[in-house]
Amino acid sequence: MSAPEDQDDLMTKDPERAQSEHGGEDQSQSKASEIAQDLNYGMDIHLQPDFVRSVIEAVHAEDRELARSLVAEQHVADIADLFEVLPPEERRTLAVLVADSLDPIFLSELEGAAFDDVIRVISPQVIADAVQQLDTDDAVYILEDLDADAQHQVLHALTREDRMALEEGLAFPEDSAGRLMQRDLVAVPEFWSVGQTIDYLRAHDDHEQPRDFYELIVIDPTYRPIGTVPLSRLLGCQRPVRIRDVMTPEPHIVSVSTDQEEVARQFAKYHLISAGVVNEHGRLVGVITVDDIVGVIEDEASEDILALAGVSEGDVNNSIRDVTRTRFIWLFVNMGTAILASMVIGLFEATLETMVALAVLMPIVASMGGNAGTQTMAVAVRALATKELSPANAMRIVNKELMVALINGAALAVIVGFVGIIWFGDILLAFVLAAAMIINIVMAGLSGILIPMMLDRFGIDPAVASSVFVTTITDVVGFFAFLGLAALILI
Incomplete structure (x- = not known):
């Protein structure tokens, strides 16, 4: 999947739209109003018809600056909703206009046909830039749905360290804990003090730590998890206290091969916030957090409900x-x-x-x-x-x-x-x-x-x-x- 040097070259020029300056503009606005009205039913409060109409008009006019200014005001989840409710042609054109200016997490919010349409029209370099800024679990989610050629181009645009981490994640079975986990985590030895641990966390910038984490995983010298320490407990202890004295022993861990549905069941059953993931040798290789599990529970429930009727989740957008x-x-x-x-x-x-x-x-x-x-x-x-x-x-x-x-x-x-x-x-x-x-x-x-x-x-x-x-x-x-x-x- 190669990308032209100029992003504007990616735009699909509609001959009918260019017939006349005024006639084409009126036709575009009329179509935009019609589409926005169709999308009004069940519209999210952040995606009102007037907003959708403005976006569609900007798309038809190929106005990159206007489209970016409109979309930039929205939350990434609402932007994903916008892409999912737009018709395929408008969706692909909007992706070309704004994809490289959006928060990379936006790509991980897309699903089904909307994800396929967006990925198809943006360049591998844009995808690679986005993947480098994401947690490994979100990056794997994006890469696993690319075709082999596009996946190869994206991976080779990454640094060697990032590429190896993602290739290892892609090697795990689909819908397994290995695919779901993120490799960015905070693990500390049991003999450290609370003060040492806090200083360690402060010494590393945002790029060297997970985007969000809720507890520390305590490991032994062989990198096997032996306990956990919630951040709230860590911050409430005096600096000289040893980690071994405040940790919760025997942490709940899952294997990389565990099915994600089973992982979700364990999170619900044991009220987990996060869980360490170990390989076949029992060594810590990643962590799964509750925000990932919420998506799994929703996806599995939707899949089962729709399967009973013989339909699929992408039927709305396919x-x-x-x-x-x-x-x-x-x-x-x-x-x-x-x-x-x-x-x-x-x-x-x-x-x-x-x-x-x-x-x-x-x-x-x-x-x-x-x-x-x-x-x-x-x-x-x-x-x-x-x-x-x-x-x-x-x-x-x-x-x-x-x-x-x-x-x-x-x-x-x-x-x-x-x-x-x-x-x-x-x-x-x-x-x-x-x-x-x-x-x-x-x-x-x-x-x-x-x-x-x-x-x-x-x-x-x-x-x-x-x-x-x-x-x-x-x-x-x-x-x-x-x-x-x-x-x-x-x-």
Whole structure:
């Protein structure tokens, strides 16, 4: 990814925009107003329509100074939001105009298609300059999403020390503690005094220390962590006091290979502010702080919720082609399951022809089973993600869900049975409807808990795959139970 010498050469000149001075300007302002109005819904308080309209007008006019002055007033997180809500063309042009003048942390705030668009149009040197100013965890986040050529150019624009640190971070598995950690940390020996430690911290400038840190990690001579000292405790002690006397022994540490979801669970469980990261030899190689974990928790929760519906986080900003392709796959799978359910109905074609009321009532059974299965599945997927559901308590949870399904199924069966009697005046039909309701809801409860557990056991993400299997089972069982009982009892 090479960059022209003049940043202005990166701008995409629109021939239509240049047709006439006044006509093009009016058209640009009209389009800006239209886009800003479209973006008004759900807009962050810092990104009001007037502000967005001004930015878009500056982008269309290719006014670098105006665009920079407008964006410079915003917080980096709000700037990232601005890029994410802009259409792709305006987003890329704005990146060319202002990217090299923004706080580098802005790049680490971008996600999905917005990040891809911005990275694609700014030069490797701008990225390299930004990476050098970031903590290693943020730098790795940016580099890991670059293509191989761009990553190579950025790395070779760095100093040897920075390049080696980032290459080591990129060597760790994706979504692992090694990728998440920052290598900039403060570690001190246990025999130091509080005064020595404070003097040590004061003697180093901002570039030699982490951007933010909350506690010191105490190490032994082999660089293995043996304790921690919160900064608040350090500042409250007298200078002669030894670090070993104020440290908290046996610190909570994680391995570089630990999955980031497990790291987030440990932070939440043990109320951690930071945790040291060790390599396979137990030596301290980095630290993970709570601000990194907040992002992981949000990302993992969003990923699981969206996966249940077969969509991805980037659907809002991705192109129509990409969104259509990813959604089509899941819709195609669901169509296959629907065909399977229709084949079950086809087995009872003669029964349906004999009694039209069955066709009227049949969707009730399948729909209630599907909803019951979705409820149980959502609880099971969350419990598996948070480790609340494990082999140790699996049987108890399964029995509990079975009892809930039985009670709900029986209660709904009584209600729907009365509906069947009032509607069609047929007691046997009402009995068939009620019995099928109990069968399907019980099966929905069991499949909603057992299928996620089975998928998790085989190493398959239950959030992604559970819904297809659960809905298929509830549809097939619902139709088969209702029509089968009808054929057996009524016909």
